[in-house]
Amino acid sequence: MPTISKRGEQMPSSPIRKLVPYAEAAKKKGIKVYHLNIGQPDIETPKPVLDAVRHSNFKVLEYSHSAGNESYRRKLVTYYNRFDIQLTHEQIIVTTGGSEAILFAFMACLDAGDEVLVPEPFYANYNGFAVEAGIKVQTITSHIESGFALPAMEDFEKAITPRIKAIMICNPNNPTGYLYSREELEVLKQVCLRHNLYLFSDEAYREFCYTGEHFSAMNLEGLENNVILMDTISKRYSACGGRIGALVTKNQAVLDAVMKFAQARLSPPSFAQIAGEAAVDLPVNYFDEIKAEYQSRRDVLVEMLNKMPGVFCPNPGGAFYAIARLPIDDADKFCQWILESFSYEQQTVMLSPATGFYATPGLGKNEVRLAYVLNKEDIRKAMICLSRALEVYPGKTLQRNGSVLLGEKH
Amino acid sequence: MPTISKRGEQMPSSPIRKLVPYAEAAKKKGIKVYHLNIGQPDIETPKPVLDAVRHSNFKVLEYSHSAGNESYRRKLVTYYNRFDIQLTHEQIIVTTGGSEAILFAFMACLDAGDEVLVPEPFYANYNGFAVEAGIKVQTITSHIESGFALPAMEDFEKAITPRIKAIMICNPNNPTGYLYSREELEVLKQVCLRHNLYLFSDEAYREFCYTGEHFSAMNLEGLENNVILMDTISKRYSACGGRIGALVTKNQAVLDAVMKFAQARLSPPSFAQIAGEAAVDLPVNYFDEIKAEYQSRRDVLVEMLNKMPGVFCPNPGGAFYAIARLPIDDADKFCQWILESFSYEQQTVMLSPATGFYATPGLGKNEVRLAYVLNKEDIRKAMICLSRALEVYPGKTLQRNGSVLLGEKH
Numbered sequence: 165m166p167t168i169s170k171r172g173e174q175m176p177s178s179p180i181r182k183l184v185p186y187a188e189a190a191k192k193k194g195i196k197v198y199h200l201n202i203g204q205p206d207i208e209t210p211k212p213v214l215d216a217v218r219h220s221n222f223k224v225l226e227y228s229h230s231a232g233n234e235s236y237r238r239k240l241v242t243y244y245n246r247f248d249i250q251l252t253h254e255q256i257i258v259t260t261g262g263s264e265a266i267l268f269a270f271m272a273c274l275d276a277g278d279e280v281l282v283p284e285p286f287y288a289n290y291n292g293f294a295v296e297a298g299i300k301v302q303t304i305t306s307h308i309e310s311g312f313a314l315p316a317m318e319d320f321e322k323a324i325t326p327r328i329k330a331i332m333i334c335n336p337n338n339p340t341g342y343l344y345s346r347e348e349l350e351v352l353k354q355v356c357l358r359h360n361l362y363l364f365s366d367e368a369y370r371e372f373c374y375t376g377e378h379f380s381a382m383n384l385e386g387l388e389n390n391v392i393l394m395d396t397i398s399k400r401y402s403a404c405g406g407r408i409g410a411l412v413t414k415n416q417a418v419l420d421a422v423m424k425f426a427q428a429r430l431s432p433p434s435f436a437q438i439a440g441e442a443a444v445d446l447p448v449n450y451f452d453e454i455k456a457e458y459q460s461r462r463d464v465l466v467e468m469l470n471k472m473p474g475v476f477c478p479n480p481g482g483a484f485y486a487i488a489r490l491p492i493d494d495a496d497k498f499c500q501w502i503l504e505s506f507s508y509e510q511q512t513v514m515l516s517p518a519t520g521f522y523a524t525p526g527l528g529k530n531e532v533r534l535a536y537v538l539n540k541e542d543i544r545k546a547m548i549c550l551s552r553a554l555e556v557y558p559g560k561t562l563q564r565n566g567s568v569l570l571g572e573k574h
Numbered sequence: 575m576p577t578i579s580k581r582g583e584q585m586p587s588s589p590i591r592k593l594v595p596y597a598e599a600a601k602k603k604g605i606k607v608y609h610l611n612i613g614q615p616d617i618e619t620p621k622p623v624l625d626a627v628r629h630s631n632f633k634v635l636e637y638s639h640s641a642g643n644e645s646y647r648r649k650l651v652t653y654y655n656r657f658d659i660q661l662t663h664e665q666i667i668v669t670t671g672g673s674e675a676i677l678f679a680f681m682a683c684l685d686a687g688d689e690v691l692v693p694e695p696f697y698a699n700y701n702g703f704a705v706e707a708g709i710k711v712q713t714i715t716s717h718i719e720s721g722f723a724l725p726a727m728e729d730f731e732k733a734i735t736p737r738i739k740a741i742m743i744c745n746p747n748n749p750t751g752y753l754y755s756r757e758e759l760e761v762l763k764q765v766c767l768r769h770n771l772y773l774f775s776d777e778a779y780r781e782f783c784y785t786g787e788h789f790s791a792m793n794l795e796g797l798e799n800n801v802i803l804m805d806t807i808s809k810r811y812s813a814c815g816g817r818i819g820a821l822v823t824k825n826q827a828v829l830d831a832v833m834k835f836a837q838a839r840l841s842p843p844s845f846a847q848i849a850g851e852a853a854v855d856l857p858v859n860y861f862d863e864i865k866a867e868y869q870s871r872r873d874v875l876v877e878m879l880n881k882m883p884g885v886f887c888p889n890p891g892g893a894f895y896a897i898a899r900l901p902i903d904d905a906d907k908f909c910q911w912i913l914e915s916f917s918y919e920q921q922t923v924m925l926s927p928a929t930g931f932y933a934t935p936g937l938g939k940n941e942v943r944l945a946y947v948l949n950k951e952d953i954r955k956a957m958i959c960l961s962r963a964l965e966v967y968p969g970k971t972l973q974r975n976g977s978v979l980l981g982e983k984h
Contacts, residue, residue: 172831292838405844421582428702434815
């Protein structure tokens with residue numbers, strides 16, 4: 165039998181999905197599982213967005229332009245204009261989800277053996293795309309104590325080697341929820357200019373900012389040829405299944421190269437491009453309600469977490485994720501145990517161990533990521549479950565006097 | 575400014591799309607262009623398939639399972655059963671078009687530096703996916719004189735080196751239209767078993783066979799662990815824009831590896847999975863009419879081509895492509911010239927130079943690919959244009975005595 169490739173072996177399993185069998189087993193036992201583990205929002209996809217597809221009346225489901233329908237790209241120009249991002253439609257290549265935008269950027273800008281520098285914790289699937297592209301993710305650690313703020317410029321200077329060709333951020337951040345400030349982006353600009361690096365900016369959660377305005381890497385003056393924006397309609401319009409994203413840059417050589425990758429796979433999905441185009445026409449206040457909803461969920465989640473003995477959760481500035489430090493020995497064990505061996509009033513909660521979001525071994529061992537994609541009532545119930553679980557978990561590290569045994573060390 | 579990657583430079587441009595600016599210029603001059611250059615069928619997507627999407631009533635456009643909706647995969651099992659292919663739904667991974675199935679197979683089975691052996695002429699985008707995966711396409715030449723039949727076993731034996739890890743075929747073939755016989759597939763089986771190779775079988779045109787029954791590589795007994803089927807709904811149901819395909823194999827290690835690639839990109843498009851699922855429920859005789867239509871188009875095309883002085887076009891057994899040898903000096907020049915400098919009654923025709931489908935330099939220089947994706951009346955008009963063009967083309971190689979000057983040599 166022929167063997168699979170080394171790349172196939174090296175390809176990481178999804179750290180989020182490996183707990184799925186335990187959740188399924190819990191459900192079979194009649195236990196209700198609150199899913200705070202994945203970024204699948206429960207928010208309804210806006211009706212006009214779905215209706216645009218449902219009312220479409222073409223006769224042939226044709227390939228679109230490899231860069232996406234021109235009408236959609238022109239519409240996206242008006243979308244970006246709202247954020248003072250000035251573009252032409254030819255600077256936008258519509259991709260199959262944000263995922264493909266990331267893969268295309270890796271492939272077009274980096275060669276096998278090159279490296280991309282990412283603040284950790286980071287979106288774990290960057291690892292998968294790196295393996296596909298034969299490149300390596302190097303990390304620079306951000307810390308829960310500072311709410312996962314951007315590491316200092318000196319730390320970047322120390323981390324940069326000749327193999328590093330790009331810095332990559334997710335802003336606001338998945339998994340930390342941290343919203344990078346304009347000042348932090350200016351630091352990145354200096355570093356990228358000094359070392360001639362690309363800046364890959366994943367801005368999937370642009371609209372969901374609670375502690376300030378979003379500042380896009382596309383607005384860094386003088387960095388136009390270095391910045392590549394990865395975008396997606398998945399979270400913005402609760403349209404994850406559409407698989408429509410975009411790669412945006414003013415660097416013509418990158419556009420030309422990415423276009424060749426886009427042509428090889430022929431076109432992005434046609435149905436969801438119709439949805440994406442309709443989404444740009446939603447009233448501008450569409451996000452007000454959604455943002456207020458996420459913000460109030462965040463408030464409930466973070467407040468309840470920080471009231472639990474030994475728990476610390478910095479208040480996230482954007483997206484819909486938070487990372488909390490728990491008084492536990494091992495987040496992977498805990499997240500499995502809470503599904504497999506625990507329930508409270510026939511309920512439990514599914515969380516993501518933060519270890520999957522760090523590259524440095526040992527980091528995140530007492531941290532979990534929580535996605536606040538459920539309504540507030542469910543979040544409250546989930547937090548009650550978590551609180552009870554922390555009281556009885558065999559690997560708890562909280563002492564009777566309130567001090568934490570091991571947790572702080574990790 | 576940071577530079578693009580070597581991979582980005584090596585990535586081939588689409589050989590089909592490079593003539594697009596000339597076609598656009600012709601249209602601006604008021605010339606009607608018959609598009610025989612791309613595999614975008616004019617056949618309407620079946621109404622029940624589009625209606626399934628239009629009548630869908632979900633509220634949230636969610637991620638599907640990374641392997642595709644289970645209901646769709648179970649439906650695909652019944653589809654494959656019609657061809658005596660026995661499977662479980664867990665042996666099917668739904669992909670974003672057939673394109674992604676090809677990329678996943680390359681990535682999961684081959685490492686950088688490995689090679690895949692493909693009979694040429696071949697679908698040019700295999701080159702693009704090979705560059706993405708860091709692998710190399712090696713070719714074994716099939717010949718227009720034999721209608722592009724599979725090269726002999728001895729030719730395969732000569733072509734196989736330790737770097738070759740897989741043989742890849744497209745059956746029926748794009749770009750030649752050749753339908754591989756069961757006997758030819760048995761030859762491939764012997765070669766694959768002897769050298770422990772994967773057999774990648776792209777069967778996008780399975781339903782469109784005119785000269786015999788389709789025999790799937792999945793039905794090669796004893797080769798179950800070597801065969802990977804790449805499939806797509808694009809041509810089958812004239813649903814190219816859906817971007818739904820599938821990777822099918824009985825090799826569990828490959829399924830496990832491919833699943834990790836599938837998880838990294840989260841899920842295939844949701845809308846078109848609904849379309850694909852509805853398509854399996856079309857009446858089984860749905861293809862009778864479509865196939866009869868393509869076959870009658872083929873008959874018109876091939877007959878008219880072979881009546882032109884100095885032209886030879888073998889009769890294709892399947893798909894909707896034909897390769898014709900023309901009495902011309904250079905197919906690339908000719909295909910540009912016919913758009914740029916020729917028209918007959920304000921009409922012209924767009925063809926694909928066959929050079930783009932060969933890897934061996936010089937081959938295909940007097941051959942073009944024609945996709946019979948237009949109605950018969952348009953095909954007739956296009957053939958009249960082509961016939962007139964061949965009379966006046968400055969690089970024509972046909973002499974007054976009927977002999978061809980250079981064409982046969984290439």
